[in-house]
Amino acid sequence: MLILTETAEANQINIVDSELNAPEEILTDRARVPSNQITWAGPALPIRTLSGVGKDFVHTQRLYPATVRWTGGEVSSVTLTRDGKSVDFGKGTDRELLLSVGDELRLQSLTPPAVYLLPVKVR
Numbered sequence: 294m295l296i297l298t299e300t301a302e303a304n305q306i307n308i309v310d311s312e313l314n315a316p317e318e319i320l321t322d323r324a325r326v327p328s329n330q331i332t333w334a335g336p337a338l339p340i341r342t343l344s345g346v347g348k349d350f351v352h353t354q355r356l357y358p359a360t361v362r363w364t365g366g367e368v369s370s371v372t373l374t375r376d377g378k379s380v381d382f383g384k385g386t387d388r389e390l391l392l393s394v395g396d397e398l399r400l401q402s403l404t405p406p407a408v409y410l411l412p413v414k415v416r
């Protein structure tokens with residue numbers, strides 16, 4: 294198991310594990326700045342359903358780029374923040390965005406959507 298502590302920043306980690314189902318099985322990222330990134334050999338990681346989605350949901354992408362998709366609910370505001378700059382994508386459901394490591398997605402809704410994370414394999 295590898296633990297990246299609060300001061301870990303901008304590390305590139307290459308994982309060779311043909312049975313890897315989720316990086317969280319072998320890696321914990323506790324860094325203050327979400328800038329550490331992994332690549333892995335083997336198949337793409339499975340799609341995850343994100344938990345804790347409420348009326349004001351914030352997700353920060355860590356360790357690898359991913360497409361985030363939300364569907365259902367009544368989303369009133371979508372904001373993407375990258376490097377301290379925010380872009381307002383308005384409202385809407387059944388949409389997706391590509392997130393880089395360190396990107397923050399905020400969904401505000403009257404009724405929460407289902408949110409899925411699709412890891413992007415870059416190697």
